[in-house]
Amino acid sequence: AILVGARGPELIETARGEITALLRDRHRIAMGQKADFEVVTSEQLSQLFGTITGMMTALLASIAGISLLVGGVGIMNIMLVSVTERTREIGIRMAMGARGRDILVQFLIESVVLSCFGGVIGLAMGIGASVGITKLINTISPGADWPVVVSIPAGIVAMVFAACVGLVFGLYPAWRASCLDPIDALRYE
Template identity: 50%
Template sequence: MNFANLFKIAVKALSNNKLRGFLTMLGIIIGVASVITMLAIGQGSKRSIQAEISEMGSNMIMIRPGGDMQGGVRLDADDMESLKLQDLEDISNETRYVNHVSPMVNSSGQAIYGANNTPTTIYGVNTDYLEIRRYKVAEGDTFSEQDIRTAAKVCLIGQTVADELFTDGNSPVGKVIRFGTIPFRIVGLLESKGYNSMGMDQDDLIIAPYTTVQKRILAITHLQEIVCSALTEGYTNRAIDEITEILRTNHRLKESDEDDFSIRSQQELSSMMTSTTDMMTVLLAAVAGISLLVGGIGIMNIMYVSVTERTREIGLRMSIGAKGRDILAQFLIESILISVTGGLIGVLLGIGAALVVNHVAAFPIYIQPWSVFLSFAVCTLTGVFFGWYPAQKAAMLDPIEAIRYE
């Protein structure tokens, strides 16, 4: 018997039991839809995190003092004074893989304008900091090298600070605010960056020359942190090696001595977050994949029922010349039809569900073509795998016994 006839017989058999066929497909439909939706949400989250890290500066390198032991007590890194301006200058002048370098000192306090005030943090940096953190000036301008040399009382503010202090909606540029007791003239307003993946408001800050914060607020000469950017994300590790060598030389550390500084990169954060989201995506897909297994068991169950119901039909077809392989092919085609049809419906339902999640819950999604093809391939293999044994049982029936079956 040719394939076309077998296909027609399989379609007719399924159309005679539409409701049973649909209920059998339901497990496959739910399984495929769940896998596609979960993978879309997982990949969307991953891409969203990567985009946010990129906005923060994916090639950014952060250098902080390391904790030290004194009298058997490990000091906090914030109490150390191991980073000096000389370190900053040497990193800027002697590295090949570092693009921008900025010192950083910061202090938390109250920003005040008229009757309005808000708690915030002031960061003392140089002009490279905006490039490293990818901040842009929306209005006004940044401070100059002359402002840094003279420790001028000028600053840029984030959108959150502007909204809290200037409730009338007027431009803050040119206005004078106080941070604690120190007056600062606003020379620029930063473009809004919103919250990052860790829930930190990137607009709740004041940026000023580092010399101003050092001398007028903190009264220190050392640096609390140095931030750099590698030429590209791919050069991050080489840049870290260069910086490590320079700092160990400057701090006169022996080979046996531990670093008195710590270096972290956004690349590390990106790798950690990516591996976490990948693990969650795999777990979600695995849970959703259980539905495919349940659907496959449902197909096997229904095919067993179908073989039992049509035992006499199988016997009659064998008695007029149908071979075992024809019977095997017929029931296998029915099984594959159920799984493929359910797979197609599941793909459409999964894509639709992902789009609904994105629209209603504003959750980031990304539907990868391979996830659709993989889900469809798996459901097809499920039909073959779980349909094979019932089909084989039908093919092995004895024609005489099958005709006598009641």
């Protein structure tokens, strides 16, 4: 790689043309033949970096979305099992005067708490991975002094997403629990 600087932004294309002509001459490449080199400007490198960054962002967003979906389905299944195992308890509560709304709120709260607990574990694992990778890079690369950066706003957003996943995926099990007939629920074995 050869780095060349132009005297001003308006001279970049002129310099690029002169460098290309000089290299073609030195490499003995005739006009019309494919060059065995490429002259790239900092603007092109910046565009390439932006494209790569955009692709990585889309990839990570896709992975995060799939992870949220899988986690949400897991929470819904756990809550459905909980409703099934606690059918008699739900029947007793309803027979004692609890309304469907009370049961619904109870199971929604349980779902959100379960999801937030998973969010806390995920945050802890993410911070741990960040610290580990940073230490590894600082050890492998002499002179590298990457700091560990923990974003509080990102952690808050993650916890809000965790709560929303618990709320959304807990709706169906909570609704099922709230619609149980108390008499049938008391008979359930």
